Amino acid sequence: MTVTATIEALGHKGEGVVTIDGSKVFVPFALPGEVVDIDVAGDRGTLRSLTTASPSRIDAFCPHFGTCGGCQLQHMDAESYAAFKIGLVETPLRHAGIDARVEKFITAHGAGRRRATLHARRDAAGYMRLRSHDLLDLDACPILVPELKRAPAIARALGAAIGDCDVSFTATNAGIDVAIRNAPKGVRAEKLVPLANALGLARLALDREMILLRQQPSVTMGRSDVDLPIGSFLQATAEAEAVLADYVLEAVGKSKSVADLFCGIGPFALRLAQVAPVYAADSDRAGIAALEKAVRHTKGLKAVTAKARDLFRDPLTRFELAFETVVLDPPRAGAQAQVKEIALSKVKHVVMVACDPKTFARDAEHLVQAGFRLSGLIAVDQFAYSTHVELAATFRR
Structure with a gap:
């Protein structure tokens, strides 16, 4: 069902809220006061077109915004945000x-997020698409620190080597620290060592077990340098x-x-x-x-x-x-x-x-x-x- 409606409020998940036939419908990327055309399915609405835009609306800086499920609020100005x-x-x-x-x-x-987890497949790596279990293959993620610019390429290389998995990245004093989770059973750890070396990783772990350590990842806290354990917060x-x-x-x-x-x-x-x-x-x-x-x-x-x-x-x-x-x-x-x-x-x-x-x-x-x-x-x-x-x-x- 496609309807034209005026967004009434913003929900706690950053979605526009509108009442249709007595029930609330949640519309991602819509802002209060906007007149929108939406496709409605249950309590979910999909924004099709914008008739009247909110003064608070701005252009998103990431070309993947609206498709990628990673960010929800790039379309809001600083005051509304x-x-x-x-x-x-x-x-x-x-x-x-x-x-x-x-x-x-x-x-x-700051300079961006120093931690991120990407989903990897044999031929792709990135975040899940909005409201989906389908993977969006990313070339880059602009909210990460520059040190993690290579993260999608690294995740793609690991996915090509072992199949579906989740790849967590941390930017550290020693370089990129990588931990693989949810990998297929039977992955041979020794197979990953030459790849990790070729990718120039500081450390590689598989399900919290260290596979390769080229240099101990550490972070600076106050006057101290702290060795970063695998999986620690x-x-x-x-x-x-x-x-x-x-x-x-x-x-x-x-x-x-x-x-x-x-x-x-x-x-x-x-x-x-x-x-x-x-x-x-x-x-x-x-x-x-x-x-x-x-x-x-x-x-x-x-x-x-x-x-x-x-x-x-x-x-x-x-x-x-x-x-x-x-x-x-x-x-x-x-x-x-x-x-x-x-x-x-x-x-x-x-x-x-x-x-x-x-x-x-x-x-x-x-x-x-x-x-x-x-x-x-x-x-x-x-x-x-x-x-x-x-x-x-x-x-x-």
């Missing part, structure tokens, strides 16, 4: 009964990591004891240890080992106690939380179990970084109900032109 991302942060908080406003929206795209852009670390350092202030929970490989712990002793914990054992090694090789740091601990199943208890300040940077699932223990403890100061506004709002609600006040809320846009946003806030009893 920022308002949308801020809304992603504020709306779940409002639903949780917390009246908090984003005090600062920070664009942290790293912020999408170097600029976002720096912005978030600066926020954490300022929010922690002159605290004399700090716990950095969900610490990863130490982007906050290594910087915090320049001014205060730090207890750091994360379930990533390889990440903790990398953090400990970086501490040993960095001069002038205060004591860092690093522990491998599953903070979902085994959070620090209220009796263990003898710190002036707790820093939290959980994955998308949030920090519910740990937050419940913090609420019952004597901790008076919490600094939280989050990548999922909904789980952040859930955890923030628990802290507020325990007597904390939220302040200093910021939104950090490192996931350029997507519907994801990073955020940070400070809580004090």
Whole structure:
């Protein structure tokens, strides 16, 4: 069914929303106020033509936009884009009964994303097409750092050698770090060694097992160089990591004891240890080992106690939380179990970084109900032109 309609709002996935016959229909790449012709199938609409364009509409800079499923928001001007991302942060908080406003929206795209995962086939490599399991063969992705310019060609070469797989890339101090996942069974690792050498990779891993190491991939965090374990977490852009670390350092202030929970490989712990002793914990054992090694090789740091601990199943208890300040940077699932223990403890100061506004709002609600006040809320846009946003806030009893 093809209809002409006026877009009423923008949904949380960046799609235009219109009501047709009493039901909401979601239309990618349409903006509020636009008059559009759309093909409707259930609650999905496909934009066919634009009769009246929004003043907020701009031309996308990537020729693949609209076909590639990687970006959703290249057609929005800067003001509308920022308002949308801020809304992603504020709306779940409002639903949780917390009246908090984003005090600062920070664009942290930097030189581009230093991490990406491409899908590879025998004859193609790229991202999936919009609303599809079909692969879009890419020549380049303009939102990646220049160091990953070769990523599509590398993924294509690996796909040609072994068949369907996912190829993750990280730009590091040593060059390109590559990890292959979901490869066909029976792939012979030794077959990949000459190819990895020919491609000039710093490291190649297959299903988290190292195949080739030409040079140890590392990243710089504060004054430290940290060896990057296979599969460990790293912020999408170097600029976002720096912005978030600066926020954490300022929010922690002159605290004399700090716990950095969900610490990863130490982007906050290594910087915090320049001014205060730090207890750091994360379930990533390889990440903790990398953090400990970086501490040993960095001069002038205060004591860092690093522990491998599953903070979902085994959070620090209220009796263990003898710190002036707790820093939290959980994955998308949030920090519910740990937050419940913090609420019952004597901790008076919490600094939280989050990548999922909904789980952040859930955890923030628990802290507020325990007597904390939220302040200093910021939104950090490192996931350029997507519907994801990073955020940070400070809580004090």
